Amino acid sequence: MPRILLVEDEAAIADTVVYALRAEGYDASHCLTGRDALAAAGQQRFDLAILDVGLPDIGGFALCRELRRTRDLPVIFLTAQNAEADRLLGLEIGADDYVGKPFSPRELVARVRVVLRRVGAPARSDAPGAFEHDADGHRVRYRGRVLDLTRYEYGLLAALLQRPGAVLTRAQLMDRVWGEALDSGDRTVDTHVKTLRAKLRDVAPDADPIRTHRGLGYSLDEGPSG
Numbered sequence: 001m002p003r004i005l006l007v008e009d010e011a012a013i014a015d016t017v018v019y020a021l022r023a024e025g026y027d028a029s030h031c032l033t034g035r036d037a038l039a040a041a042g043q044q045r046f047d048l049a050i051l052d053v054g055l056p057d058i059g060g061f062a063l064c065r066e067l068r069r070t071r072d073l074p075v076i077f078l079t080a081q082n083a084e085a086d087r088l089l090g091l092e093i094g095a096d097d098y099v100g101k102p103f104s105p106r107e108l109v110a111r112v113r114v115v116l117r118r119v120g121a122p123a124r125s126d127a128p129g130a131f132e133h134d135a136d137g138h139r140v141r142y143r144g145r146v147l148d149l150t151r152y153e154y155g156l157l158a159a160l161l162q163r164p165g166a167v168l169t170r171a172q173l174m175d176r177v178w179g180e181a182l183d184s185g186d187r188t189v190d191t192h193v194k195t196l197r198a199k200l201r202d203v204a205p206d207a208d209p210i211r212t213h214r215g216l217g218y219s220l221d222e223g224p225s226g
Contacts, residue, residue: 002047002116003027007037007063008078009056013101017050020105021112034058034066041067045144048096048116050108052078064095072139072146074119076111078103130209133161142203152177153196156189160210160220169217193218 004026008014014030021028029046031037034055040046049067053060064075077098096115099108119134132141140147140157149157155177159168168176170189178188197210209221 001025001027003029003044004112005037005040005046005049006030007032007034007049007055007060008052009033009054010052016105017108020109024109024113026109026112034060034063037063038066045071046073048074048076048112050076050078050112054080068094071141071144074115076108076115130204130207131161133158142200145203147199147203149196149199152188152192153199156192156196157220160218164220167213167216167219173217189218 004021006014006017006028009032018028018030029040031040034057051060051063060077067073074096077095079098079100097111099111130143138154156173159173159176173189193210197208200209211219211221213219
């Protein structure tokens with residue numbers, strides 16, 4: 001069930017939005033201020049945020065930047081109907097969508113659904129445990145953080161994610177990831193596993209989800225999502 005963070009200082013608006021989100025099966029949480037939202041985001045992981053631009057303490061754009069310091073969080077902004085400058089600035093800083101007030105809660109929920117489908121909602125992820133795999137976007141999140149992967153690092157991880165727990169030989173990985181690179185050898189797989197492990201370790205130093213099977217190949221452990 002995708003978790004939605006709503007940050008809106010008008011209680012009447014917030015109540016109708018939360019009701020509409022929950023009616024569609026989303027786990028919706030509401031905060032009145034930006035500071036409350038940052039505290040909530042520090043305690044649990046959200047899959048999308050709906051931010052009012054005109055919050056009383058922290059502006060919606062500044063709050064967006066803070067929320068995105070640790071993970072790539074999709075954001076929908078709520079703006080005044082005629083605030084063109086706000087809409088343009090929101091799009092420039094990477095807003096996934098914006099909705100002008102007054103708005104229909106049903107329309108907002110529909111936009112939430114579209115954004116989650118576009119970015120690859122965790123509820124539809126084919127990845128195990130701590131991983132979230134957006135195959136259409138060629139993007140992998142590990143423990144909530146988007147990994148900065150090269151083409152072959154992504155291909156390697158995606159191949160392992162398709163069959164968590166299964167041992168894939170170097171030959172199988174070569175065929176799936178480096179099929180067109182005829183001059184590559186088995187050491188190429190080992191080298192990319194090493195760099196991929198380093199990037200995973202940057203996120204979680206205490207974990208090593210890629211297992212080495214001597215003489216065979218590699219597998220991916222299903223780790224906890226926390």
